[in-house]
Amino acid sequence: MAGRIREEDIAEVREKTRIDDVIGQYVTLRPAGGGSLKGLCPFHDEKSPSFNVNPSRGFYHCFGCGEGGDVINFLMKVDGLAFGEVVERLAEKQGIVLRREDDGFGGRDDKPKGPQRGRLIEANKVAQQFYAEQLATSDARAARDFLIQRGFDQAAAETFGIGFAPRDGEAVTKHLRGRGFSQEESVEAGVVAIGRSAYDRFRGRLLWPIRDASGDTIGFGARRIFDDDRIEAKYLNTPETKLYKKSQVLYGIDLARKAIGQSSQAVIVEGYTDVMACHLSGVGTAVATCGTAFGDDHARVLRRFLDDRDGSRGEVIFTFDGDAAGQKAALRAFGGDQNFVSQTYVAVEPDGLDPCDLRIKKGDDAVRDLIGGRVPLYRFVLSNVITKYDLDRADGRIDALREGARLVSSIRDRSKVDAFARELAGMIGVDPDEARAEVRRAASRKPAPDQHQHATPAASEADRPETPPLPSIGDPRFAIERETLMLVIQAPINIGRLTTEIRPESFTHPTLRAIWELVAAAGGIAAGVGDQGWAARLRDSTDDPAVVSAISALAVAPLKKAPDAAYVTEYLLRLQERAVGRRIEDLSSRLHRTDPADVESFNAIFGELATLESQRRSIRDRLRGPAV
Template sequence: MAGRILKDDVESLRRQADIVAVAGDYTTLKRAGSRYKGLCPFHTEKTPSFTVAPDGNFYHCFGCDASGDIYDFLMRIEGLEFPEAVEALARRSGFTLRYEELSARDRQAIGQRSRLVEVTAAALEFFRTTLFSAEGEVARSYLKERGFGRDDARRFDVGYAPNQWEALAQSLTRSGLPAEDLIATGLVVRTERGGLRDRFRGRLIFPVHDPGGDVIGFGGRILPGLDYGDFDPPKYLNSPETPLYKKTRVLYGVPQARAEIVRAEEVLICEGYTDVMALHQAGFANAVATCGTAVGLEHLRMVSRYAQRVVLAFDGDQAGVKAAERAWEAARELAGDGGGADLDLRVLVLPDGRDPADLVREVGADGMRAAVADATPVVPFVVRHRLADADLTTEAGRTAALREALEIVGREPDLDLRREWARTEVAARVGVAYEFVVRSAARLGVELDAHEGVAPVGPRPGGGGGAVGGVAALDRARVRREREALRTALQAPQWLPDEWFELVEDDFTHPVARQVFATLQAAGGAGVELTAVLEAAPDDALRGRIRELALEEEPVPLDAEVAAWRIRSLLADRLQAEERALKQRLQTLHHGRDREELVAVLAQLRELEQRRRSLTAVGE
């Protein structure tokens, strides 16, 4: 990096880049007219309210009010500073940035993420090159034994870390990368004597990418047959937490799997890197993996933007059961976090000692496909394992088991599913009548029957609400018309009637509408590019409102007649107010003393009424 990015390049990249492609890495977007819509990547929701405009490269969420241009999106979604967002976009767009010359201290302060990504990219190239060198024969042999060829390795950017303590550190520092940046990525540690030592040694290397494709961390597996000396390394080693890498927020294989996840409307989550590779090889390209941690809220939040059906491929032992329960807790938290969509969470129970890679090789693609299709919903999965450990031979044991099973079933939000599982998983397995289960559930506050149990807590349908009609309703109608007029000016200025040019700021009653109109006029009036309007806005809050108006869908088909009615109705309101003022003035005039003024006011009044009627007659 040579210094501050040239402003011309920032603007050129902003215009040339594709926000649909960038945002599409984080949520599924579908065309809606000239826009694209999807579930918001910044909050959980059931109905898509996130809208992207390719003509202008900006976005707005009508659910959480997140708004901005393509740089704002990257800054918000990845936690980047502005220079880092520009550089990240340039990398993925193949755009060559130019920089102003700055001092060494200034260069050090700019774009930490970009510097660290430069290090991880260089490390990846080192590992990949080493894999296909003579030194990497041991790693290639292991891959071959596992059934992976050169194409599989290249698809996932697999590499090899030499069985040496300083190979990577020496290579990267010789290329000019600062030692402190190597340390910050977790690839290198500083020894007690002040030297550098590689974190990964003698390992098959799996790079972890963010959704945008940047390498943010690595996982490494030791190789059989290598001599590690007196050192007894752990089988797997992952990057530590760094400014780039947060293991609770990343999944291995997302860039490779995203398109198939969207197509299949399903994601398969494993616990191993080679499991993902084997599943992709067998045709299950919707597989991803956690990176040494349990499936949590942020993992599910990420995949929920692409698909609602989530299948966990976990071991059938106690650890696998606990992992599934933790994932279920995270799914329920996600569903309650801002009204997020309920995931269809299921568990593919693996035979003892088998991982997904073993299973797909044993049963083949068709067998694996059937196993995934038959994956157990998470609630019955948890109930079965709890009951398997219960004592059902005694009355006390059955009572305790029934109570625990109903507590689990009661967490299922879908009442129909709750009843089904109470019948098939609880009553049948505990060995009691369903009617007894329903009565027991009622005593515990778990609703099963329409006439039993406790009603869900929350607002009543149709309850609450403020006053309707009267002045408040008229005010709301007026504000709605002002919004419609401004939306027309931003989205379809070609249909504005001549009366638009008669409007002034005082014709808008809502303070935000007044600000938007004033900003539009300051930018040059209706018809100028949206970027010019946004630049004229005094603050981010108003820019967000302008983007919202520019992206808001029209409730009715918009044409010249509809556009004209919107504008003319606002002008007619002004004329009507002027009429009222003249009529009040008439009441103060004397027909004898003020005859001349009286005649003039009456003439003005007739003229205003005629003009107003001609305006409001349009569209009647």
């Protein structure tokens, strides 16, 4: 059995892997000052970026949800991988040969359960290359004809990696076996299925590889092209696997993510060929869902790449057919409108053509014009609602107002309600105040929340005294403690004896005190000098989630200025001065409570106070000195 990966090799992987390059494949990062980068957190839904990355320290931290760590921790969290699997994946990309100890896996779960993610990605990659080669065979003529009829030449097929699955049912199964993949790996990758024996999941179909944002193939979309295909469904997709989650997958995101980040625009289309038509027509921000409706998880994926901070320039554009199904899809998208700060639009071709058919019949310019002629989504939806009624009749206007008001009242972003109510009034031809009143009535008619959720807790719970929550480490009271530890973590400098004069009690916040104890246990500040994995080593030495989160936060927080020995010394002295000051306050209080007749106790306290006051003066002299 392979043993635990050597610590020095793990450290080399951390040192050589640029965290901003890795995270940038999942999140659009922008400069935030002080050498840090900022973007929207991939781990929770937010509309203002609080996710920070510090490339020089190799750490990330979200000040919204508290998630943080190094590049290994990020990939474990975002892709659901085991520690050893992430290290192997990064080592392979950096050309690092990993060595293992002979004493087993130790404390880390270096051996992932089931096939490793890297093997599943490799299996999909090999399958995609095989399918692409098959597209040039005589058996794939119908597949090539399909592409040509839709305006896609060989260059387009190569750009999008399109392939063909042979009809015999065992071609890719045998190919993967010949390339050293086990049956379990091929099945877990979603390429091979199991019945009485293993067989190709896709047979006699045109295939589009579905890739994640980093460009790794994680699944396939397969279109029926032969009339005698025993599977009637026009499209088949890879089943849910460790790699492929259809609610989170967007076809074309690998090609579109850079353009989305640069333009702050995303175009949502309905199919693979529509994505191709848009990209080939110059709309490089187009993506599509894969066999499912656009949902909240898709929105979260998109928002990682959009400059979606204040809504002043970001755009999300949906394309729908003009028929009833398209209108239904628009209503569904309107329900998820509040997932974005960016403005949401809809682009509908008057003749009901999708982008692929539009490109075939009217050319590339028409596709660009379709997107350019977008209209606000809310206006499109409200127009569809009110056109069902005869607005020349009073009862028609009343009915239209009532239905439109119900729609407006459903908006979760209350700041948009008044503007939509005014728009509704203008469309129907009623007074804006009447529209606002109807929207308020519609809101009041919504079902009341479940009363049980406000039920009084059991007496045993209600009577139990609550432990007051700890204050935030960002509280101004802890500024000196916080800034000191930021320097200790981000810029450890060997400044000699002074660090030994700092005690855990110098820190009044329990979490910050715990971090200093980790520093002391690791050998003090000097132990971190020149150690690129210093912050990660501290973080890995504790299981306390509050301390883990705080270390990552302190590792990415911007310093006030470039640190040097004098600057670090200043903060250590300030921390020491505060600790001495607190001790003086405590002793002064005791002195006031001590009976002067108890001469021995009184003099002992007085003498200790005098020593502390002298110590404080010495610290203040050092703070004023030229060395500081």
